[in-house]
Structures are given as structure tokens and as C-alpha cells.
């Protein structure tokens with residue numbers, strides 16, 4: 437549905453994105469994850485047809501976003517990061533305007549506007565001037581204009597930024613439900629959000645793609661192991677040594693916390709050593725205070741990947 | 750066409766939710782009323798609208814930049830241009846829609862002066878032909894002015910800069926027929942041909958000159974085309 441190949445964009449001399457390549461399948465929700473200035477907005481603007489890449493190609497629904505811009509734009513719903521709306525219009529007249537320029541006419545248009553007001557929970561606000569709406573409600577209007585013509589592809593640039601936690605949850609649900617029958621790309625720097633909403637994640641940093649995968653695979657593949665963390669009372673050296681002898685243990689690190697010490701054991705993927713370790717420690721007479729598995733969160737991976745980039749540079 | 754009208758309609762509504770349209774229309778009518786009254790009273794009174802047409806064209810020169818300055822500059826300033834340019838619209842539709850909205854305001858302004866000729870017919874016996882061509886001429890002048898304003902508004906996100914530069918271009922072109930007085934070596938006919946004020950005279954005297962008609966239409970077309978290109982260039986920046 438979306439094919440991006442070697443997309444590169446210079447702003448003057450400044451290289452904003454470099455050789456960005458990825459595909460999105462029909463019906464997929466893709467998360468675009470990256471720190472500030474990573475190039476998320478730049479990539480999305482190119483996809484939405486707002487500006488051309490310096491080199492590389494992007495196709496949406498089979499149409500090149502530069503060569504067949506109009507056809508591509510007909511199939512895209514886009515919500516920019518800043519949600520720029522006409523503040524002097526009412527919600528309904530604004531949506532009416534967007535529905536018209538996106539090709540809806542007559543009865544079908546009115547029907548669809550009512551539908552969208554309902555989907556975005558704007559029903560009580562149809563008559564309100566947009567300038568008087570709060571940020572969260574403007575965000576809803578932003579989504580409403582993006583979906584009004586039932587586009588095949590939805591591009592949402594940071595759809596949950598600046599809104600309260602309750603609305604964030606609602607917006608995520610909305611995006612998930614929208615993603616059931618269309619392709620969605622959303623950007624975010626909130627990691628749990630991407631984890632929750634998206635089926636696949638692209639991590640981008642300083643204009644380059646550093647990882648592409650399903651959220652759960654990213655955790656497994658990138659770390660290559662799971663961790664077990666425990667709090668034990670006893671002689672550090674001996675504990676570390678005997679832990680290292682266990683099969684499936686890759687590495688052991690520790691830090692002291694008062695009279696107890698906290699040990700972190702890196703295990704090879706797929707192995708569950710909790711029982712064995714507990715056995716070992718109790719068997720040797722050390723005091724096992726606490727033991728738990730610790731899965732690497734997307735956040736750890738994100739930090740690790742983006743830090744690695746920086747230390748390489 | 751539907752898209753063009755949708756944009757024109759949206760812009761028209763914006764004109765009337767801000768005080769802009771009301772202020773511009775009121776000022777136009779006020780000053781024109783003054784000139785019309787002056788031209789039909791006193792010892793040189795004549796039953797024609799010429800005394801109102803010439804000042805009106807100049808007032809338009811001052812007022813249309815104020816009507817057009819917002820059209821694209823504000824979209825750029827507020828960022829709304831991002832949604833406009835990513836909507837499935839052609840650049841031509843965007844420009845023509847905005848052009849039509851301003852033209853409608855100018856048309857409405859002129860329509861509100863139609864009671865001057867009505868008064869003339871009531872109290873006197875004017876020649877109807879110069880009145881008809883006069884109104885046609887001033888509408889053409891308005892269209893030319895709007896196209897310049899739309900073009901300058903496409904170049905900047907600053908409304909004031911857009912207004913001042915379109916006013917500058919218009920004033921220069923309006924007065925350029927006086928240039929032969931101090932620029933020698935270029936045939937004066939060229940300056941006369943460029944200047945919108947020269948072509949307007951014929952209309953005011955009841956002459957429907959095809960050349961003048963073509964002049965105003967191509968004048969508008971050139972600036973509208975430039976505005977479209979400028980929008981395209983924005984897309985490719």
C-alpha cells in the first residue's frame with residue numbers, strides 16, 4: 437500500500453532524512469518512532485504530497501507521490517503535527533469544506549459528515565467555532581477531516597501529542613479501530629503508545645532508519661535475551677561465579693543495595709531460568725529476597741539504538 | 750469547478766466573519782458617494798457616472814490589496830496551507846477559488862452603487878451605454894487588481910508585506926503612462942499600453958474596445974498564472 441524507497445530530503449544543505457526505505461502492507465498500522473528532529477514529520481510530509489523528496493521515490497496505493505500527486509492525494513487522509521485548522525469556521529462547516537474538496541457531494545456528503553462527527557465524538561460540538569475548541573477537540577477535528585473521504589491510507593503526525601490521558605486512550609482506540617480496514621502510519625515519540633497501537637514499528641534517528649519490526653520481535657531480536665533480576669544476600673563473588681556456571685546464562689552484572697545486592701542475569705532467548713536460579717541460590721544457603729524477569733521494553737531498545745548511533749557518529 | 754466554488758465560498762464566509770469585508774465595502778461606498786454627489790451637483794453637473802468612475806477606480810487600487818492580502822499569506826502563516834496543498838486540489842482551483850471570492854466582494858461593492866445610475870435616470874436623461882461599459886470596465890479593473898494582490902499574497906506569510914507590495918505594483922503600473930515625460934528613447938505608446946489606467950478611459954466614455962478587454966483579461970491571467978506557479982514552487986521547495 438505504501439512503498440518508500442531511498443527517500444532523501446535536504447533542506448538547503450541540511451540533510452533531514454537519508455535513504456529511508458520501508459513498505460507498509462494494506463490494513464497495517466505502522467508506528468514511526470524517533471526522538472525530536474529525527475525526520476518523522478519530513479517523511480510524512482513527503483508521503484502526504486506536501487513537498488517532494490530530494491531523491492528517492494514514494495508510492496501510495498500504487499501512485500507516485502510526485503509524478504501522480506493528485507491521484508495519490510485522493511487516497512490519503514493526513515493530519516499534520518500542528519493540526520492547522522481554519523479557526524474562524526464551525527466544526528461542521530469546516531468538515532463540509534473538506535468533504536467537498538475531497539470529492540463528496542450532496543446527500544452522501546451530509547451523511548458522511550454526520551458519521552464522522554459521531555466517530556470522532558464531536559456530535560455536541562458541530563456548531564462551535566474551531567478557534568474556541570480546546571487542543572484535544574481540535575485534534576479530533578484534525579482526525580475527522582483526515583477520514584471524511586474514507587481514504588485508503590491515513591497519515592497521522594503525532595496524533596496524541598498535547599492531549600489529556602483519558603483522551604489519549606480514546607484516541608488510540610479510535611486509531612486502532614480506523615486501522616482495521618485501512619492502512620495507517622502514525623508518528624510518535626511515546627514508546628508504549630507505539631507498542632500498544634501499532635503492528636509494526638520503524639525506529640528512525642537522525643534521518644536514518646535504525647530498526648523495523650513488530651514491537652515484540654524488536655524486544656527479542658535486538659536484545660537477544662531476557663533478563664532476570666534478583667535481590668540476594670550473600671558473597672558477591674561466589675554468587676556471580678556460580679550463576680555464570682549455569683547453562684543458558686550469558687552475563688551477570690550486579691550493584692549493591694545496602695546489605696543485599698541486586699543481580700541482573702542475561703539469559704539466552706527463550707530459556708526460562710527462574711526456577712533453576714532460585715534452586716541454586718536457596719541450595720547454597722544464600723538469602724533470596726526477590727526474583728523477577730525483566731523484559732527489555734521498547735524504551736530500552738529505543739534508547740540503546742539511538743545511543744549507539746550517537747556513539748558511532 | 751466544484752472545488753473552485755467550494756474554496757470561493759469558504760473565503761467569502763471568512764470575509765464576512767472578519768470585519769474586513771464590511772469595512773472595505775463601507776469605505777468604498779462612503780468615498781464614492783462623496784464623489785458622485787460632487788459630480789452631479791454644482792455648475793458642471795452632468796448626467797453621467799464618469800465623475801464617480803475615475804475616483805472609484807483609484808479607491809479600488811487602494812482597497813483591493815487589503816482584500817487580497819490575507820488570501821494566501823495567512824494560510825502560510827497559520828500552516829493551514831499544509832492541508833490545502835495535501836488535499837486533492839489542483840493549484841489552479843485553489844487560486845481561482847480565492848480570486849473569485851475577492852471578485853465577488855468587488856462585484857457586490859459595485860452592485861451597491863447601482864442606485865447612482867438609477868438616480869440619474871430618475872432625474873435626468875443619461876446615455877445608458879457609457880454606464881454599462883463603465884461598470885464592465887471597473888469590474889475588469891478590479892479583477893486585474895485582485896490578481897496582482899493574490900500573486901503577492903502567495904509570496905509571503907506576512908499580510909502587510911503582501912498588501913504593500915501589491916499596492917506598489919498597482920500604483921506604479923497605474924501611473925506608468927506618465928513615464929514618457931522623463932524617460933526618453935522608449936516609444937510612449939508602450940507605457941500607454943502597459944498602464945491599466947489608460948485602457949480604462951475608453952470604457953468610461955462608452956467605447957467598448959476589444960483591445961482593452963483583451964488587455965484586462967490577459968493582465969489578470971498573467972498574474973493569476975504567476976500565483977499558480979508560485980504555489981507550485983512552494984510545493985517543490
Ligand SMILES: Nc1ncnc2c1ncn2[C@@H]1O[C@H](COP(=O)(O)OP(=O)(O)OP(=O)(O)O)[C@@H](O)[C@H]1O
Pocket residue numbers: 447450452470471472473474475476477478479517625
Ligand atoms: N522547513 C524546514 N527547513 C529547514 N529545516 C527543517 C525544516 N523542517 C524540518 N527541518 C529540520 O529537519 C530535521 C527533521 O525535522 P522533522 O520535523 O522531520 O523531525 P521530527 O522527527 O518530526 O521531530 P519532532 O519529533 O520534533 O516533531 C530537524 O533537524 C529540523 O530542524
Ligand SMILES: [Mg+2]
Pocket residue numbers: 476477478517593
Ligand atoms: Mg515532527
